[in-house]
Amino acid sequence: MNFSGALLKWYDQNARVLPWRSHPSPYRTWVSEIMLQQTQVESVIPYFERFMQRFPNFESLAMATQSEVLSLWEGLGYYSRARNLHKAAQLVMAEYGGKLPSTSKQLMQLPGIGRYTAGAIASIAYGQSEPALDGNIRRVYSRLLALEEPLRSPASEKLLWSFAREACPNERAGDFNQALMDLGASICLPNQPLCPQCPLQANCQAFQQGSQNQIPVVEKKAPVPHYIVTAAVIQQEGLVLIQQRPQKGLLGGLWEFPGGKLESSDANLAACLQREIWEEIGARILIGPAFGVYKHAYTHFRIRLHAFLCQLEPGQQVTETDSLRWVQPSQLAGFAMGKVDRQIAENLNKDLLQ
């Protein structure tokens, strides 16, 4: 099955105009590919523009503080991408003389670059004939092949990567890969694909069977748990206490108002918060007025967070460390936070303006 010609012809007339496609460079391709991991194009565009203004090249990114990189990333999610991007820029400066390596194998050695991203960069930025398999292309190929096996099974993964390797042309591989992604994003949609407009209709077994709405086969995900969480807005002499999360794990490296999950042993929300602050910070606090209930859905769980205005118990003190800071509420904007804590920070500043 050779559909490369029809696909590229379609792409020549329908390619989306995107910031990283104008003035292309390996640096811009790399940053865009990291930002686009599990993230839709429309969400990425403003972040990409800001990032390029502030960090136009490997050197500026490598020289930056992690704090500044995370701040520019705030709101995009999957923050390990930002930490890895920063690390990788420093590696490129130190090990590759400031020039991104060009082979898929070398690219995969850099943090944050896996099989897909290595293929995407090698093909788009360096014109190499390397396949890339992302969510869009998996869907397109599963329909071309009328694949009845679940899309993310090991067997399907093997089949799809090998199909991608075979289909990838020697010329214009970067355009070929991007064309498949554009096609998946605009025509070969997850639901109700626009088959009449598809340049690959003649190559599509699912369309011929009329099974395009049943393919790909996606296995259902387990329902996510729901947790009750508390957070303390501890104020003292006009300052508020924030804590930096560990580098690994959820919201790694971001700042937050300390607190934690309600456990079955906690008598109530106040008891939960006092326990958490004692465990995390070693201080006893007084719980004051409620400061909002914040609902949020992460990838693998859902929370309902109860915030409270708090004070240290008389005689208690909390000394600043690298990960524990007393800051003016107006300074909170300079500390990267996840969505919920950012909302709390903004509400705090709103309140203080009254």
Added chain:
DNA sequence: AAAACGTGGCC
């Protein structure tokens, strides 16, 4: 190798 990892938009 299954689970963890964010957020916004859509229905």
Added chain:
DNA sequence: TGGCCAAGTTT
């Protein structure tokens, strides 16, 4: 409202 999905990688 809640589930699904989005240019995946890491452990």
